[in-house]
Amino acid sequence: MIELEGLTKRYGEKVAVNNLTFTVRPGIVTGFLGPNGAGKSTTMRMMLGLDRPTAGDVRIDGKHYDRLKDPLKYIGALLDAKAVHGGRSAFNHLLCLAQSNGIPRQRVHEVLDTVGLSSVAGKKAKGFSLGMGQRLGIAGALLGDPRILMFDEPVNGLDPEGIHWIRTLMKTLAAQGRTVFVSSHLMSEMALTADHLVVIGQGRLLADTSMADFIAHNSRTYVRIRSPQRERLLDVLRGAGITVVESGGATLEVDGTGAERIGELAARHQLVLHELSPQQASLEEAFMQLTAESVEYHAHSDAPAPSQQWGDGQQWGDGWKKG
Incomplete structure (x- = not known):
């Protein structure tokens, strides 16, 4: 379990993390979301003792990270796949980590097999692709067989098979009763x-x-209906006290009423439905709705396109310019 209480980090006048309090519980996969610059990386670094909080507290299974003996046996983390001696x-990279935490050499072979790198175990890390580095x-995160695992962008650089593999791995770890924070x-x-x-944000x-409550509370849920008998259907729905939004064409939208009731009403009145x-x-969409006011870096679709350079020194911009 990871527990944060009033966690705060300031860099001069900049407040990167502001009074965060939440608990990451075992047995489920907990997703950590936020726009760029929201403070996610800073928060994860403070969890691992890499940054010192300005205020507040964070505990790993009830202890501060720097009080953990053999920390890889408590918590395994992937924050930066490039943080490897090339x-x-x-x-040998994994062996160094194992020896520093009292982990048997055999465990290195086991985790290399788990992540599919046994065939390249003897190759230098600097020659690895992004996905291999991930x-x-x-x-490394799995090396100590920890009860808590933390992953930052774990699917970065992975192919579809690799993405499916890491998704399954995280779900399996959580099903084993471990704490998984991603x-x-x-x-x-x-x-x-x-x-x-x-x-x-x-x-x-x-x-x-x-997940279900987040989407339900930060988005619109409705029933879409299409019928060749649109006007009759409108009369029936409104007669039943159902509010209907006309979205153009033969399509109607209904909020606050389930598809089952709408279908039963249509059947009772012998109405044909092409979609329900x-x-x-x-x-x-739910994330964008919630975080709209918290986005720090905005791109603008109406920004001018960069001018195109031509080989003889001419440039196409506001007009022709000869070099």
Whole structure:
């Protein structure tokens, strides 16, 4: 379990993390979301004792990280896959970590096999692709067989098979009763992986809730209906006290009433339906809705495109210019 209480980090006048209080519990995958600059990386670094909080407290299974004996046996983390000595082989990188934490040599072979790197165990890390580096970082996190695991962008650089593998791995670890805390910008992947969400913006806690409740409370849920008997259907629905939004064409939208009741009403009045489908926003849409006021870096679609350079020194911009 990871417990944060009033965690705060300031850099001069800048407040990177502002009074965060939440608990990451075992047995589920907890997703950690926030816009760029929200304070996610700073928060994770403070969890691991890499940054010292300005105020507040964070505990790993009831202890401060710097009080843990053989910390890899308590918590394994992947924060930066590039944080590897490039001149060491994958095996020797992991062996150094193992020896510093009293972990048997055999465990290095086991985690290399788990992440699929056994065949390149003797190769230097500097020759690894981004995806291979991610797998090596995950191997390091698993090395101590810890009860708590923390991953920052774990699918970065992985191919589809690798993404499916890490998703399954995280779910399996959580099912074993471990605490799994994962940060990612890939909303579609987070929606498939996380059971619970912690969302921050500008260093403040915005949400600490289940995936289902997060989407339900931060998005619109409605039923979409299409019928060739649109006007009759409108009369029937309104006669039943159901509010209907006309969205153009033959399509209608209904909030606050289930598809089952609408279908029963249509059947009772012998109305033909071409579509009767519940609609719910994606995690991405719900996230954008919640964090709209917390985004620090905005791109603008109406920004001017860069001018195009031509080989003879001419430039196409506001007009032709001869070099």
